Amino acid sequence: xxALWWRxxxxxxxxxxxxxxxxxxxxxxxxLLGGGFSASFRPPGTPGDVGALQYFYPGIIALVLxxxxxxxxxxxxxxxxxxxxxxxxxxxxxxxxxxxxxALGGTTLAVLQGVLFLALAxxxxxxxxxxxxxxxxxxxxxxxxALTNLGLVIAWRMESTQGFHAIMNLILMPIWLLSGAFFxxxxxxxxxxxxxxxxxxxxxxxxxxxxxxxxxxxxxxAVPPFALSIFVTAVFSLVAFAGATTxxxxxx
Amino acid sequence: MIAPTPSAExxxxxxxxxxxxxxxxGDRRALVNVELDIRRGExxxxxxxxxxxxxxxxxxxATLTPAQEGRVEIFGEDVARAPLAIRRRLGVVFQHPxxxxxxxxxxxxxxxxALYGLGGATFRxxxxxxxERLGLVERARDLVETxxxxxxxxxxxxxxxxxGPELLLLDEPSTGLDPGARRxxxxxxxxxRATEGVTVVLTTHGMEEAERCDRVGFVHRGALVAxxxxxxxxxxxxxxxxxxxxxxxxxxxxxxxxxxxxxxxxVDGALRVELPRGHEFVREVxxxxxxxxxxxxxxxxxxxxxxxxxxxxxxxxxxxxxEESA
Numbered sequence: 001x002x003a004l005w006w007r008x009x010x011x012x013x014x015x016x017x018x019x020x021x022x023x024x025x026x027x028x029x030x031x032l033l034g035g036g037f038s039a040s041f042r043p044p045g046t047p048g049d050v051g052a053l054q055y056f057y058p059g060i061i062a063l064v065l066x067x068x069x070x071x072x073x074x075x076x077x078x079x080x081x082x083x084x085x086x087x088x089x090x091x092x093x094x095x096x097x098x099x100x101x102x103a104l105g106g107t108t109l110a111v112l113q114g115v116l117f118l119a120l121a122x123x124x125x126x127x128x129x130x131x132x133x134x135x136x137x138x139x140x141x142x143x144x145x146a147l148t149n150l151g152l153v154i155a156w157r158m159e160s161t162q163g164f165h166a167i168m169n170l171i172l173m174p175i176w177l178l179s180g181a182f183f184x185x186x187x188x189x190x191x192x193x194x195x196x197x198x199x200x201x202x203x204x205x206x207x208x209x210x211x212x213x214x215x216x217x218x219x220x221x222a223v224p225p226f227a228l229s230i231f232v233t234a235v236f237s238l239v240a241f242a243g244a245t246t247x248x249x250x251x252x
Numbered sequence: 253m254i255a256p257t258p259s260a261e262x263x264x265x266x267x268x269x270x271x272x273x274x275x276x277x278g279d280r281r282a283l284v285n286v287e288l289d290i291r292r293g294e295x296x297x298x299x300x301x302x303x304x305x306x307x308x309x310x311x312x313x314a315t316l317t318p319a320q321e322g323r324v325e326i327f328g329e330d331v332a333r334a335p336l337a338i339r340r341r342l343g344v345v346f347q348h349p350x351x352x353x354x355x356x357x358x359x360x361x362x363x364x365x366a367l368y369g370l371g372g373a374t375f376r377x378x379x380x381x382x383x384e385r386l387g388l389v390e391r392a393r394d395l396v397e398t399x400x401x402x403x404x405x406x407x408x409x410x411x412x413x414x415x416g417p418e419l420l421l422l423d424e425p426s427t428g429l430d431p432g433a434r435r436x437x438x439x440x441x442x443x444x445r446a447t448e449g450v451t452v453v454l455t456t457h458g459m460e461e462a463e464r465c466d467r468v469g470f471v472h473r474g475a476l477v478a479x480x481x482x483x484x485x486x487x488x489x490x491x492x493x494x495x496x497x498x499x500x501x502x503x504x505x506x507x508x509x510x511x512x513x514x515x516x517x518x519v520d521g522a523l524r525v526e527l528p529r530g531h532e533f534v535r536e537v538x539x540x541x542x543x544x545x546x547x548x549x550x551x552x553x554x555x556x557x558x559x560x561x562x563x564x565x566x567x568x569x570x571x572x573x574x575e576e577s578a
Contacts, residue, residue: 003366011354083348087411090314091367092339252317 001093001101008072008105022067023113027120030060055221057124058208059181061117062201065110065144066176070168072106073151077158095248099152103241106148107141114140126212135211142233143204147172149240156247179205186222203232266325267292267419267451268313273322275308275474282308284474286322290453292418295445297465298455299555301565305474306455307347310423313453314344326419340368343417343450345408347424353397357388357407360396361414368415382410386440402433409437413444420444422454426461438464459555468555472563482555489553489561492530496523496537497546504544511540519560526553526561 012019034053041052079085088098115137121128128136151172158164176182178192179201185193196202206220207229213219223229268290275283282305290296300306311317312324315335324331326338351360358379365375383389386406396404405425412420420441426434438461441452454461462468462482469479478485496516498504501523505516508523512533516523527533530550538548559565 003363007352007355007359007363010359011352014354079352082353083346083350084352086316086346086348087344087350087364088367089316090339090342090344091364092336092369093367094336252311 001097001104004088004098004101005105005108008075008102009108011075012071012109022064022071022109023116026060026063026067026117029063030056034060054124054126054219055184056182057121057126058205058212059176059179061114061140061208062143062179062181062205063176064113064117065140066147066172068110068113069106069144069147069151070172072102072109072148073155074161074164076102076152076155077161077164080158081160089251095251096245099149099156099241099244099248102152103145103148103244106151107144110144110148111137111140114144121212128212129215132211132214135214136208139204139207139211139230139233142230142237143201143208146200146204146233146237146240149237149244150175152244153240153247156244156251175199175201178202180209180223181205184221184223200232200236203229204236207233266290267294267327268453269323269325269328271323273309273312273319273324275305275312275317275320281474283312286471286474286476288469288476288479290451292451293445293449295441295452295464295466296454297462297468298453298471299457299462299468299559300455300471301457304471306471307423308474309471310421310455314342314421315339340415341418343412343415343420345412345420345422345425347427349404349408351396351404351407351411354395356393356395357383357399358392360407361411364411365414370415378414378416379410382414386410402429405429405433405437409440413450416448417450419451419453422452424456425454426456426458434458434460462555470559470562472559472565477562478558485555485558486553489526489557491526491528491553492533492550493553493557494525494527494530494533494537494548494550496525496548497521498523498541498544499546500544504541507541508537512537517560517564519564524557524560526557 030053034051034056037052037056041055076085079088118128118133118136154167154171155164158167178196178199180196181201185196185202188196203224206223207226209220209223210217210226210229224232266289268288270286270288273283273286274281284305286309298306298309308317312319312331313326315331315338318332327341329338331338352363355363361379361382362375365371365379370378383392386409388403388406388410391399391403396407399407409425412422422441426437429437441454442464444450445452454465456462465482467479467481468485470477496504496508501518501521505518505523508514508516508525514525514527516525518524525533534548534550538545553561
């Protein structure tokens, strides 16, 4: 398990394009979308100084996590294609440990990049207290672990990376889009609001906002309460991990 | 090949026992009621054309594919019941490269060792030994993606042997090796068996490798059609194998039957006759039908001849629609 975790890290460091892909792309999104929407977009229920750039900031952090989780799970599909995974499958370790190693590898990378992104908080008009940084990091761990495992559920069933891209665009991106990362549930039409309320990542997103605005709760806007958000995120993580393990047990 | 003496064979407990093993992919039967015993310390070759079922058999032995029907025991333990305990004693080298190209040779070995619970000093000693034995010491710090095919194959073998398995499973081990490296490889397996007493099971469609095995089993259309030492299998044919190429093989076949009273087989457009004193037959047949024969050769039977003898099929001929599923 530790071996697989360690391997993820080494591979990541050696593949520069992954670092850039998972970090620069969300950054670009943030600047372009945040900038473009700043005149027309005002999240409801927040104080006047929260504009598009500020609203998107936690959403973009979630996107960083999502991208990193996706990269980590694409690696699993590649391992399967190359034959590396076969070698792991015949090793005397339970499938749950294999999945845990992969998931923790992906989580570590995602959290590291998410924390790196926190350095840009002043640009979003947020001054972070130490407590806030700790809270954000913990939330990042939970959300990353959940997203990586969700990716693993898909990756363990996939034969090709092409198939994975299709699924990613159909499932993972909408999960992010409808999590309140991009627009708040409050402003969405009724049915969409419900989809958002049922989306587990909505609560991860809410937890992230609450942790970032620990000292000014109002700035989080109209999102679910902190305790509920953390609870749902924890359940989401565990369910996703159990799902990935189940799928991995069936893999040949 | 140095076959163990019969008495030693009887005394050694079986490394692998397969009873009534059948497997199907949808409608296609990949394995049909396979029964096989493989002894400890044996080098056993599973031989057969691609798509014949040997990869499926390999995957069942490697604990990757559970037996659909029948029972498989490795060192007396049921594969279905104790896969983890068995995996610890297995070394598996797949046909497809199982190395991480982005890691160095040493990192690959360390990753593998960790999966088998091998760490610290034990790992250092074992990996140093394996690198030394396989001539990989200078390349230990190189990324695997920079290695040649033959070298990568050796790293693969080092990886499979690192944790000191009692049973080494190799799927088409010599794929991608040049003839020299292939000979080295099989020599090394023989050496390994002698030094570490490891049992080796390999699948192959290479006759050269098969000849070096203690025993081979032919898999054809999912069935194990013959098992024995290469010499014993070849002795079944008796005498020589004569292969005749002709413009009109069907007609020549009838005429040979009439004239010589033997039954040539038509395999892949060539006539094959198994008989003693093949060199005399070659002369007689060429004399008897001048102008009809393009070439006539004779030789001692090879394992490929045994396969043709058993199945009526050329070894290399792919059967349509019977591609092995990965």
